[in-house]
Structure formats: C-alpha cells, structure tokens
Amino acid sequence: MHGKLTTFHRFSGLTLTEVVIASALLIVAMVPILKGLASAHAGTMIIERKSRSLMLTQAKLDEIRARSVYHYGNSFEESNSSLDGPYLCTVTDESAGTNLRRVAVSVGYDLNGDSILDSEEIEVTLTTYIARRWDS
Secondary structure, three states: OOOOOOOOOOOOOOOHHHHHHHHHHHHHHHHHHHHHHHHHHHHHHHHHHHHHHHHHHHHHHHHHHHHHHHOOOOOOOEEEEEEEOOEEEEEEEEEEEOOEEEEEEEEEEOOOOOOOOOHHHEEEEEEEEEEOOOOO
16 A cells, blocks of 8 residues: 655754753853852952062062162151052061161052051062161
8 A cells, every 4th residue: 555655844943941951051050160250350369469569569679779878867667658559558667787777568459448558458578678888
C-alpha cells in the first residue's frame, strides 16, 4: 500500500522552559564574576593610593633634603599639610646628635575628609637622617 508519507517538521527555536533555565544559569554564573571584578577594583584602588602616597613621600623627603643644605637650623615639622588633593602629610623632625637629625614623613589618603591624617589613613612612612653639611 502506497500511502502518503507523513513528515513532521520541528520548528527550530527555544521553548520558554529552556530560556528560563539558560537565564538562571547565566545569573548564577554572573554573581561570582561580578564579585571578583568588585574585589579587583577595590584592590586596584588600594594599590593606586599606596603608590601615589609613596611617590609624594619621596618627593617631600627630597624637598626637605634640598632645603636642609642651606636651612639646616630650621624645623621641618609639619602636621596634616595637603600635598595633592586628599593626600595629607605629617613630618616629624627630631635631633639625633649634634649635627644629625631624624626626619620621618608620613603620607596618606584622607578617607573621611576631615583634613587630619589619622593613623589608620597613613599609607607610607619613610624615615631618613639628615646631616649638617656645613655651618651656615
């Protein structure tokens, strides 16, 4: 018997169930990726602040060394001075002998915006000794 062959054509596409499951899997996969990106960004900001603080600290020490050549007798002490926007600097200057001074420069990012460099805001502290070059 020769009859008609019945062929079924399946439409290509996705069912609603498949779309919902695929969306759910995508959302589940995106949460850890977004958390990772957020923590990477936070880490980058910390590194940027520390690097900028280090650069500003070194520049301040270089300035103090240059001033000390002709103005060794002057005090280099500073407290909460602004270096570059929200970056603040504190300089301690103490005698370490008759012709020797110990200078410490602390720089940090003013996180709370109160224009005071608190101990938890300090990113970098560098200490050096400065000797009298000649009598002035």
